[in-house]
Amino acid sequence: MSNSLPVSPYETCRGLVYFPRMIDKIRKHADGQLGADYVPNLGKGFDVRCCSLLGIDYDALAAAVGSSMTDEQAWEWVSQNGKAPTEEQIEVWNGFMTRRGWKDDIVDILERRKKESGFEKRSEIQTMFDYIDADEGRPVRS
Numbered sequence: 001m002s003n004s005l006p007v008s009p010y011e012t013c014r015g016l017v018y019f020p021r022m023i024d025k026i027r028k029h030a031d032g033q034l035g036a037d038y039v040p041n042l043g044k045g046f047d048v049r050c051c052s053l054l055g056i057d058y059d060a061l062a063a064a065v066g067s068s069m070t071d072e073q074a075w076e077w078v079s080q081n082g083k084a085p086t087e088e089q090i091e092v093w094n095g096f097m098t099r100r101g102w103k104d105d106i107v108d109i110l111e112r113r114k115k116e117s118g119f120e121k122r123s124e125i126q127t128m129f130d131y132i133d134a135d136e137g138r139p140v141r142s
Helices: 019-030 044-055 058-065 071-081 087-100 107-116 126-134
Strands: none
Touching: 019 044, 019 058, 044 058, 044 087, 058 071, 071 126, 107 126
16 A cells, blocks of 8 residues: 555635545545555544535545545535535635634644654644644645
């Protein structure tokens, strides 16, 4: 099994952050290309929040996406089986998600993860999205 990293949580589809990452993890898992450490959290955490916004069930989405559906095709599936968010909902979602871990109720989780990864002195990592990018070897965008 190859361990291919999912795309950054900052990637967008139709303006919505995180959606491409969730779809990419689904595809990679279906192909046996997703690292084992990602598997226990599939459909949890940010995945479940995104599915809630879209009015869909994660397992139904995962079954539809499989290993071959593109982000755009997944968006179309969501539009037909859930609810595509409005521009205002996307703006609120993006603002919330891109700042998750910054002075909010999960700041302790972010700080713990930074310490576990040896990033405690990296002041540019201020959000969970920043942490994910750093942890996966991408430059931090903040």
